[in-house]
Amino acid sequence: MTNIPVNAVDVSNLTVKFGDFIAVKNISFSVEKGEIFGFLGANGAGKTTTIRVLCGLLLPTSGKVKVSDVTYDQGIEAIKAKVGYMSQKFTLYNDLSIQENFAFTASLRKIPSDTLKRRTKELLDFIGFSKPMNTLVRDLPGGIKQQVSLAASILHDPEIIFLDEPTAGVTPVARARFWALIKQLAKDGKTIFVTTHYMDEAEQCGRIALMRTGEIIALDGPENLKKTTFPDPIIELNPKGTIPSELIEQLRNNKAVDSIDSYGMKYHLIMKDSQEWNRLSIEIAPFFVIRQIPPSLEDVFIRLVEGVTR
């Protein structure tokens, strides 16, 4: 039996309990080497717990976890060596210089000084960093700080890189630059694991797993998720003027309407009975500019996560 492609992450029947509370319920999934894998879900869905297990920070209650061919049987330290972790909120110390941050990370990771020197040069070249190494992190602009964070989190050359909402708060230009770096890393065979509430970031992923109350409720590429969740296009209603709130209520209570939600200045309408649309569209035409649009990942997220409770 051949073993190609090698999976970077293999999770089978993973369950994590905290006392009586089941944070993760019997989930199974695999991530291929070189994949950019998105991990989405509402706050409290079990994402962080799953990642803590994959980073070697939390023992599973039951089930098997393999991270870059290492299992928990080989010890937590063996898993930790394979993973890097970067969070938008905290990876670097603001009061330390870049040099000091890297030296600190290196000592935590037990990286020999000659390796540190080599990796520092490689990574700073990779992110195109040109400021002096003794610059304090707090003096770096947000976008640069984020790239330096990425460099620090992969100093020990891990196989798998976990990114926690990595580009929230930076300029769209810096975000595009960051994702170019991530894609390069994936191309070089690193596996990228992204958790985010930012649908723009989720769009960049090859596949996305969506979690709800401890379970994976969907797992597919962004485009397929959109297609399977919404076989029909979504109807966008762009108000021509001020819309009476009764009209929206009326639409919401219409039996042929599945849902109507506000999206910024516009509304997204999903029909239950598409036959009825021909009539309805004429009725509301005086109030809205009507367009059929492809669903966004936010539409998918809201539909799948809220779907059952509605």
Place this chain on the structure above:
Amino acid sequence: MQQMSIGIKINNIKKKLGLNQALDGVSTHFEEGLLHGLIGPEGAGKTTLLRTLLNLLTPDEGTVQFTNHGADIDYNSIRSSIAYMPQQQSLYADLSISEHLDFFRDLYQIPKDVYLKRREELLHITRLDKFIDRPAGKLSGGMYKKLGLMCALLQSPAAILLDEPTNGVDPISRREFWDLLHRLSKENILIIFATAYMDEAERCDRVHILSTGSLIAEGTPRGVLERENVESYDALFIKRAAEGVL
């Protein structure tokens, strides 16, 4: 009870924090009763501007003028009518939702009958009424932010300034939070909402786009996009960067 209506005009505000020119000559108008979005990436000057409006920071240059029904008004006469929800909120992990509300009633010295009515109203619109006994430390991210908002709204403010309340909150909770703000906005409250999420621009009545201490665009969400001839606020930043402005 109160028919106060607050607007804020600022003129050429400059503020240096350490070596950083956090605000570099910002002039704008926050109109009475509207929902204003202060939109920009980290380091744009959003928090500094909010804190300047609240008189928590004194600007190096420039003026802040409050209005009530169009007439200039002294800040000190209305400061208790302005609520502020900072980025890092001082809620108490061990206190329940109910205890928080009681605590803030004491702080604001709200009469009991007024308090009970307001409390019921807020618990209803935030849909937190089923969770009143849950400690703040055990609330989800979105619920925690809603509790913070409730505490800020307890004194029925005429204006509320919110510093990135939707940061790190999942899309569903974010949407609920915005629905809540739109409800509030109908009560003629001035809302100033700081965010780094560009897509939230579209949910505001007026947007003010900040970058490295300066306003790079402002107006109605649609007006700005049309005037700049771009599809989205992301695209606006990319265009400005290409023009060498950023």
